[in-house]
Amino acid sequence: MDNPLIVRFRRQCHLDAADVDRIDYLCTDVRDVPRGVNLVREGERVERIHLILSGWAARYKLLPNGSRQITALLLPGDLCDLRCSMLARMDDGIVALTPIHVAFVPPDAITRLERTWPSIAHALSWYCLVEQATTRAWIVNMGRRHALERVAHLFCELSTRLAVVSDAPDQPPHFPLTQEEIADALGLTAVHVNRVLHELRRREFITSRRGGLTILDLPGLKEMAGFNDNYLHPAMAMPTEAALG
Amino acid sequence: MDNPLIVRFRRQCHLDAADVDRIDYLCTDVRDVPRGVNLVREGERVERIHLILSGWAARYKLLPNGSRQITALLLPGDLCDLRCSMLARMDDGIVALTPIHVAFVPPDAITRLERTWPSIAHALSWYCLVEQATTRAWIVNMGRRHALERVAHLFCELSTRLAVVSDAPDQPPHFPLTQEEIADALGLTAVHVNRVLHELRRREFITSRRGGLTILDLPGLKEMAGFNDNYLHPAMAMPTEAALG
DNA sequence: CGTAGGTTTGAGTCGGGTCAAGAAATGTGG
DNA sequence: CCACATTTCTTGACCCGACTCAAACCTACG
Incomplete structure (x- = not known):
């Protein structure tokens, strides 16, 4: 690999x-x-x-x-x-x-x-x-978004980052995270993350099983979160001659 | 200067x-x-x-x-x-x-x-x-502390950072921040920051005037916030020979 | 002065936390 | 292969911290 x-x-x-x-x-x-x-x-x-x-x-x-x-x-x-x-x-x-x-x-x-x-x-x-x-994007996420969009935003970020290094780019993104881990990453409680995931499942944005979840509708999540992938700079950007010396 | x-x-x-x-x-x-x-x-x-x-x-x-x-x-x-x-x-x-x-x-x-x-x-x-x-310390602050300690923690960080570059190290730390700016830094609303500052004033941790506030009891704030200045690395740490090549 | 930016206060609401109990997976050892 | 323990997930009832909306009040400054 x-x-x-x-x-x-x-x-x-x-x-x-x-x-x-x-x-x-x-x-x-x-x-x-x-x-x-x-x-x-x-x-x-x-x-x-x-x-x-x-x-x-x-x-x-x-x-x-x-x-x-x-x-x-x-x-x-x-x-x-x-x-x-x-x-x-x-x-x-x-x-x-x-x-x-x-x-x-x-x-x-x-x-x-x-x-x-x-x-x-x-x-x-x-x-x-x-x-x-x-x-810094995490600060913005925790400071100014409600639980539902906050979770959605994290999932968008992870999907984008994963896409770059995934060995199976055709599979829908899968996150091996427990609800408690998601909660600890987002400044929420596991109980409330559970309710948010329930809602996301109901709307068919994701599916989840014990110890992991899968993204079904990334565009939907992006819209919900107002996600903009700029900060991850996934696009190509070559150094200038000056910067390389 | x-x-x-x-x-x-x-x-x-x-x-x-x-x-x-x-x-x-x-x-x-x-x-x-x-x-x-x-x-x-x-x-x-x-x-x-x-x-x-x-x-x-x-x-x-x-x-x-x-x-x-x-x-x-x-x-x-x-x-x-x-x-x-x-x-x-x-x-x-x-x-x-x-x-x-x-x-x-x-x-x-x-x-x-x-x-x-x-x-x-x-x-x-x-x-x-x-x-x-x-x-990262800001993420922890926003994710896992309530408003009162969150504000206190920010004030401790700013006091510590300011002490290094202050031209008047003997004066109590003064922050030229509006309540809205504090709110936007901490993921709160200006209204709630107002109430928190009211409480800090009542307990004589700070004084505040329009467009700025002054720290009266930094040790008290540190205790309230559970502040640990490690992450700012204010202490001296010289590079190793290897690191300098 | 008048006005704009900032602060203060109150009343009402709500998002998310807390506590608690139970259910479903997963793992472990006999 | 079963009995039991552990982890994770789920759900409900209740509560509280922080938000919202709104009005009034400063105070610095043009």
Whole structure:
């Protein structure tokens, strides 16, 4: 299977065959992590960057009162903690939501590539930009949308991101998320997510089974959420000569 | 007055006198922008990075229904759109919340510094890391805290950030924010923010006047919000030799 | 002054939270 | 292959925090 990080990069940035090899070479140390295991725990010192190759993970933060907020859902091709080597301790944890394949990448290796190859530095800058834009889109979602549109918006985002790295692009998007995970990602309760999903099922926007759901009507969800995929920058945009030096 | 970006960098990263000069040299084109003016409007193509030298600004997004969500408050020393040159069009707007001084910096100049001087590249990586962590802290705040603690948490964050770049560190922190701006930053309504501020005033945590408020009891607010300043990384952390290459 | 932007307050509503109990899958060990 | 435990989902009744709408009130400023 193709390296999903490279698939994503090539959508946005010019990488030649040698660049691709250099990135591929980072993914030597690949491991299987079962569902529910923490790749990183809050407060730990971690000296490796994680690249999700398959499966889903979540970045989360626990509050003193025991509640959890998921701050990012991590799909294949997502890098976790690109700059972790600058931190004495991680600010938050990362859990596997499904069994996953992860590459453990030494931060120095990335720093070296970045410093040597402008095209790779450019790709990583792009990566940071999209990551930031996604995080901000979550703020907008939580701050200014009601539960129904909020859930719909998340599903649109995930469908769009998944489409880029999916091995089965013809299948309707499927999310291996429990209702509690959706709730923790959106600042809702699991009970209320249940009622929202019930409504979405009633309107035939989705189907759901224990531990996962499938999108039936993505255009419908997009309209409901007022979804605009700009912030994910799924379209092609090549670097200028100046930016590449 | 000292360049607030340099003040921030020197807290976290090693920069020698030459590095400082190089950064200072970026801030040649300084402009005054009155309150209420948009530095950037959503959908525009913008070919300059903004560095706030004094005053407050906000990054925001407007929704079709007319509501606004502020996704970041920008204080002196904050860079807006570090990677803007990679974008065909900005995903969101930036307004001056007070009269501000801004340096207009050409993206190429930063790219060149970054590529040439590892210590500056390191400082900018650090900057991105803290920016991301702050954005994620906002998600947690909006997702899992009630209005009172949510407001308190924002005030703690702003006090902490301001302390680093304040010209009057002995004065109690003062925020030139309207209640509507606070509401738009926190996913609340102005009416409800008014009631929360009333309560904070009653408990003598703050005082407020038209168009601004002052913190009286920061420790009290921190306790109320369960505030932990880790994510802002206000403490010193020097780069490793490896990271600097 | 007059006006516009900002603040304050009240009354009523509603979206989503809380609590609690039960049902349906899934997994585990004998 | 069955008995039992666990996780996840579902549903109902009730409640409360925050929103809405509306009116009045400041206060800075032109």
